[in-house]
Amino acid sequence: MNEIKTDFTPRFQRSVRIDTDFDDESIVSSFVSSETANKTLIEVCNHINNGQSAFTWTGAYGSGKSSLAVILNGMLSHGNASIHKKSISLVSEDVQNSIFNTFNSFSSRTVLPLVAGRENLEIQLLKKLLKLHKSSQKFDNIFDLISEITQTSQLVIYVDELGKYLEYANSKNEDIYFLQELAEKANRSKGSLIFIGILHQSFSEYSKSSDKEIRDEWAKIQGRFIDIPINVSVEEHLNLMAHALSYDKNEWIENDLHKSLLNFKEKLKKKYGWISKDNIDRLYPLNPVSALLISAISKRSFAQNQRTIFGFLNSVEPFGFKTVYLNNLNIQNFNYSPSDLWDYMYANLDTSIVNSSDSHNWITSYECI
Numbered sequence: 131m132n133e134i135k136t137d138f139t140p141r142f143q144r145s146v147r148i149d150t151d152f153d154d155e156s157i158v159s160s161f162v163s164s165e166t167a168n169k170t171l172i173e174v175c176n177h178i179n180n181g182q183s184a185f186t187w188t189g190a191y192g193s194g195k196s197s198l199a200v201i202l203n204g205m206l207s208h209g210n211a212s213i214h215k216k217s218i219s220l221v222s223e224d225v226q227n228s229i230f231n232t233f234n235s236f237s238s239r240t241v242l243p244l245v246a247g248r249e250n251l252e253i254q255l256l257k258k259l260l261k262l263h264k265s266s267q268k269f270d271n272i273f274d275l276i277s278e279i280t281q282t283s284q285l286v287i288y289v290d291e292l293g294k295y296l297e298y299a300n301s302k303n304e305d306i307y308f309l310q311e312l313a314e315k316a317n318r319s320k321g322s323l324i325f326i327g328i329l330h331q332s333f334s335e336y337s338k339s340s341d342k343e344i345r346d347e348w349a350k351i352q353g354r355f356i357d358i359p360i361n362v363s364v365e366e367h368l369n370l371m372a373h374a375l376s377y378d379k380n381e382w383i384e385n386d387l388h389k390s391l392l393n394f395k396e397k398l399k400k401k402y403g404w405i406s407k408d409n410i411d412r413l414y415p416l417n418p419v420s421a422l423l424i425s426a427i428s429k430r431s432f433a434q435n436q437r438t439i440f441g442f443l444n445s446v447e448p449f450g451f452k453t454v455y456l457n458n459l460n461i462q463n464f465n466y467s468p469s470d471l472w473d474y475m476y477a478n479l480d481t482s483i484v485n486s487s488d489s490h491n492w493i494t495s496y497e498c499i
Contacts, residue, residue, distance in 0.1 A: 175228035184313035189360030192437030236284035296336035313354035372412035449474035
């Protein structure tokens with residue numbers, strides 16, 4: 131009889147919010163490391179060591195940017211803390227060495243995780259920093275306050291949903307020059323001030339409704355930041371799905387009576403060298419073709435990357451993965467096929483797809499089928 135894992139990690143059922151989830155060990159424990167995550171953290175460290183401390187992480191919805199910020203924060207927490215030990219264990223040895231060599235010189239650290247909203251970000255940051263830093267001096271200027279904090283402590287500022295503030299600033303014709311000042315202060319700080327802004331697209335994309343002069347100005351301001359794109363590959367998607375399913379790879383062998391999967395793996399590996407045959411084995415009972423389709427679907431305009439993938443794997447909606455699986459527990463050689471995936475999309479995503487840029491292709495496909 132097939133067995134399904136019913137204790138699906140809660141993190142895969144919701145978005146990560148950095149201002150409330152930073153110290154949540156369950157969030158850290160559910161993190162699945164990837165080459166993109168490791169490369170991003172090493173790149174951050176390399177730039178800090180070369181005098182650049184202001185960053186933007188840009189990636190599509192659900193691509194794991196906020197989760198990565200939680201992991202970085204865990205690694206920067208006290209060395210004896212359990213969240214530190216867990217976070218460090220989830221990244222590569224190269225990342226561990228880079229983090230230690232880059233941040234070890236600071237014995238004290240102040241961390242501000244902030245989720246931006248449709249309000250003035252400079253005022254929002256000032257209010258939050260005043261709560262974190264107790265001083266006898268009165269501060270009306272955020273840069274004076276930062277200067278006092280960084281005299282005795284490293285200050286790390288994470289701003290998630292930075293795009294919401296940019297949308298607000300664009301709608302109010304508000305100047306965002308303070309972001310340029312903040313980036314320049316970080317880049318002159320010798321690592322005592324680190325700023326990481328997390329957003330979905332470039333600054334200029336948020337000012338599309340403004341004239342060219344303002345768009346160019348915003349692009350110039352983003353140029354003060356080192357922009358690191360967060361783009362998860364198909365290979366990483368397959369690894370994430372295999373991790374989430376957590377099945378014994380031998381189960382595919384037991385259910386591959388006609389060696390169809392074996393032949394498919396060999397041909398796929400021969401054509402695409404990056405494919406991991408081990409990951410494909412671990413996908414059981416998800417048909418590998420379905421897995422590759424889900425990876426592609428997750429990057430479409432109506433989807434949200436990893437969030438879509440894990441939402442699908444945990445879905446009990448009509449034709450969802452868990453629903454179909456539980457209905458076929460006693461059927462030998464069962465697998466969640468591409469036809470099951472089509473039924474799931476039609477039953478649950480039809481409206482979203484019809485209202486997206488993929489509507490024409492979707493309607494054409496439906497008519498053909």
